[in-house]
Amino acid sequence: MTRLVRPVRMLVMWCPDWPVVAAGLAAGVPAHLPAAVFSANRVVACSAVARAAGVRRGMRRREAQSRCPELVVFTDDPGRDARLFEPVAAAVEQLVVGVEVVRPGLVAVPADGAAGYFGGESRLAELLVNQVSRDPGVECQVGVADGLFAATLAAHRSALVPRGASAEFLAPLPITELDQPGSERAELIDLLRRLGLRTLGAFAALPERDVLSRLGAAGLRAHRLACGRDERPPYRRRPPPELTATESFDPPLDRVDAAAFMAKALAARFHAGLAAHGLACTRLGIHATTEHGEELGRAWRCAEPLTPQGIADRVRWQFESWLRAGEGTRPTAGVAVLRLEPEEVVEGHSLQLGLWPGGSGGEHTPEADRAGRAMIHVQGLLGPDSVFTAVLEGGRGPAERVRLVPWGDRRTPSGDGAAPWPGRLPAPSPATVYERPLPASVTDAAGADVDITDRQRMTGAPCQVAVNGGGPRRVLAWAGPWPVQARWWAPGGDVDLARLQVVLAGAEPDEPDSALLLVWRANRSPLWTVEGVYD
Known part of the structure; x- marks a missing residue:
């Protein structure tokens, strides 16, 4: 069952059209000219002047230039965007702690502590806008709401959403x-x-x-x-300290390309350590120490659990911002120690083998490994109670014989599967078992309802079955009933439940036949329900 809590109160500062702003700053292009950033020949970001001329995100380059012939074209460069955004994040960090870079152009901070210190959310937003406009000299908008998504959309509209009103705002x-x-x-x-x-x-x-x-x-x-x-x-917790990945460099790293190369190996080791504990990182801390002892650090909040490539990309972007910063803000020496910390993780479970075994001796195929990683990925997104596998137990009916086990837990039966179960349904079991059985009616050749007597006999041969208020369908074959007695030791103990297998003709001439598992319960309305369907 999914546990629900109120989202954290977040403040988001957004720099509109940041990829275009960063590209313009790097190329020295005036801000009043229409400009757009392209990736794979499509617009990924455009300036307000370009949008006024009809340019839109996702538009092909030829169409964008036909609508705005004077359009300035830039190529997509995440490293450039991250490098030029670092002074903006640093300016925010001068006022509040806990700054998280969601992506270049967007930072988030928990709002409650800072708002209480500065005298309210409105005052905090005003101070941040003034700080960023004065120091790095870029335009920004601030929004506050419950949760990162609502706060981001609030920042797009410069809105302060009251606490508890995010749903109404959205x-x-x-x-x-x-x-x-x-x-x-x-x-x-x-x-x-x-x-x-x-x-x-x-x-x-x-x-x-x-x-x-x-x-x-x-x-x-x-x-x-x-x-x-x-x-x-x-489902988040602070991970144990041993999951931190640290690497020392001699000589120190002073080039982005060298750092990017080293980051791939470190990211793979970092990700493997988390996966061994069934964890996925959603907030990554990148910390570095230079040869002269300078301490550098930045946290990256991730919309989804990070892959090794995603970790390596963020390390490269961060090195872009550190090593290519302007005079006075760039480190005075190369990076001697790099440390990756999983500041926030989503719990999963270790890879569970044996669902799709292949070969002999318990070997596992690549398909099984990919399926296991997919299960862990789902748990990383939705929590440990989001993926289950079935364990066969003892019981009479198909539903009571299945126990659901969270993915990664030991799939150990309780041991009562071989015990005698009078009235157990014979094989095969239905492929689909309804969580809520469907109402049904069973009638004999005379149109009378079929019931089960005290002697565990049906009052007539089933001829027609109607399911869930639908039209009656002809019974082609049937087997049963399999009665289950409850409280047989007590005086007056009687048959409480019985199961019946039926094969029904299709409702239309071109429809296939179907096989159902019906359940009869004494003194219930309706008497019959559909428990499952056979393939």
Whole structure:
């Protein structure tokens, strides 16, 4: 069961169109000229002047230049964006502690402590805007809300959302707001629009169970955001200190390309150490010590658990900002020690083998390993109680014979599977077992309801079955009943439950036949229900 807590109160400072601003600063292009950043020949960011001329994100280069012939074209360079954003993050850090770089152009800080110190959230936002406008000299907007997603959208609108009102703030916003940079939700948003869900409020109104069954884990995470909740359930804790990865360099690193090369090996070792404990990092601390003893550090908050490549990328971006900073802010020597700290992790479990065994002697195929990593990834996103496997136990019916075990726990049966179970349903078991059985009616050739007597005999041969209020379907074959007696030792103990297997003809001539497992319960309405369906 998913545990829900109120999201943390967050303050987000956003520099609009940062990739374009950073590219313009690096190239010395005036801010009043229309400009856009392109990746794979498509617009990934554009300035306000370019948008006024009709340029939009995702547009092809030819179309963008046809709408705005004077458009200044820049190439996408995350390292440049991170390097030029470091002075902005440092300026924020002069006022508040706990600065987290979500991505270049966006920083987040917990709001409660700083707001209490400076006299309120409004006063804190004003101080931050003045600080960034004066020191690095860039424009920014500040928003405050419950949770990072709501605070980010509040920053886009320079809004201070009251505590507990994030859901109401998000409700009227368009569904396209889910498509934040790096989220890769374009296909999901297109599907939601085709389903008629135009606003975040309309999406949030859907039941969570229906969203998960129809849209999967990605849809569930987006649904949580639309509801004003955190993207992941709060299964987070501080990791043990031994998971920190440290590397010393001799000679010290003073070039970004050398640092990027070394970061790949360190990131792989760091990620492997977390995976061995069933953990995934969601907030990465990058700390360095230079040859002259200078201490450098920055925290990166991640929208999703980091892969080894994602860790290496953030280390490279951070070295870009450290080693290529301007005079007076650049370290006076190369980096002698680099330390990666998992400042926040999402719990999972170690890789569970044996679900899809291949070969002899218990060997495991690459497909099984990939499936296991996918299970751990889901747990990293949704928590340890999000993925289960089944263990066969003792019991009479198919539902009571299955025990769900969280992925990674020992799949050990309780040991009573071989015990005698009078009335146990013979093999095969139904492929689908309903959590809530469907109501049904069973009638004989005369149209009378079929019942079961005290002598465990049916009052008539089943001829027709109607399921869940649908039309009656002809019974082609049947087997049973398999009665289960309750309180047989007590005076008056009688048959309480019985199961019946039936094969039904298709409702239409072109529909296939189907096999059902029916359950009869004494003194219940309805008498019959559908417990499962056979393939």
